[in-house]
Amino acid sequence: MTERHHGKSHIVSGAAGAIGFATCEILCREGAEVLMVDIAQDRLDKCVEELAARGHKVVGHVADCADPAAVEGYARAAMDAFGKIDGFFNNAGIEGTLAPTHEYPIEEFDRVLTVNLRGMFLGLRFVLPHMVAAGRGAVVNTASIGSERGLAGACAYNAAKHGAVGLTRTAASEVAQKGVRVNCVMPGVIETPLLVGMLEQMFDSVQEGMDKLGQVATLNRVGQPREVGDVVSFLLSDEASYVNGAKWEIDGGALATIRNDI
Numbered sequence: 001m002t003e004r005h006h007g008k009s010h011i012v013s014g015a016a017g018a019i020g021f022a023t024c025e026i027l028c029r030e031g032a033e034v035l036m037v038d039i040a041q042d043r044l045d046k047c048v049e050e051l052a053a054r055g056h057k058v059v060g061h062v063a064d065c066a067d068p069a070a071v072e073g074y075a076r077a078a079m080d081a082f083g084k085i086d087g088f089f090n091n092a093g094i095e096g097t098l099a100p101t102h103e104y105p106i107e108e109f110d111r112v113l114t115v116n117l118r119g120m121f122l123g124l125r126f127v128l129p130h131m132v133a134a135g136r137g138a139v140v141n142t143a144s145i146g147s148e149r150g151l152a153g154a155c156a157y158n159a160a161k162h163g164a165v166g167l168t169r170t171a172a173s174e175v176a177q178k179g180v181r182v183n184c185v186m187p188g189v190i191e192t193p194l195l196v197g198m199l200e201q202m203f204d205s206v207q208e209g210m211d212k213l214g215q216v217a218t219l220n221r222v223g224q225p226r227e228v229g230d231v232v233s234f235l236l237s238d239e240a241s242y243v244n245g246a247k248w249e250i251d252g253g254a255l256a257t258i259r260n261d262i
Helices: 018-029 041-053 068-082 106-134 155-178 193-202 206-214 225-236
Strands: 009-013 033-038 058-062 087-090 137-142 180-187 247-250
Touching (some): 009 018, 018 041, 041 058, 058 068, 087 106, 106 155, 106 180, 137 225, 155 180, 193 206, 225 247
Parallel strands (some): 009 033, 087 137, 137 180
């Protein structure tokens, strides 16, 4: 196993979720120490315990990623624990309710934008200063194939994920010459609890939804969280030293073509 993150310290938000935890596993396995951030303390405690039992250096930190004081707090906690922040997977998010735009609950729209977009901004706002001061660092934001397409019923989620690409490109243009890179990943249909929650609203059964949505990808299947984590690990590593302001599709080819065989 490569030690591409040996001696590095990373923050992962949404760390108790499927993609967040898979990424933490990969980063730890590749030599990193990780501050794992999530709002769900019970799930976070279990995730931290599991990785610590394997001998990895991880620290759990409960925080609401939409709360400025809490986000500033997790950035400070990483500095206190590790003395530096080499990488940041800015990953926390929610799916929100599914409903047509003309019927979408206003309060729900505000909630999704607050968590998914404002929360991403807050992560950049409070982590980037530490990286800029050190003259090095890498950030990966979580966008979505919903950053590129209109997903019916998900106006708030889509708006937030389109905004994620804009935030990524803007931050990348601002801090590149200060030694910091900012990129984003755009997962497609990935088998996560967040996806299951959406499928429960959309289909008669989760499996029916998995089978149907798997056909969106040219690989004819739903992706796995570790397949996102592997790309995030690369983008946070020195191997991606000339990648900045990019959006990486991890979608099994969904955005590459218009399927005409399903």
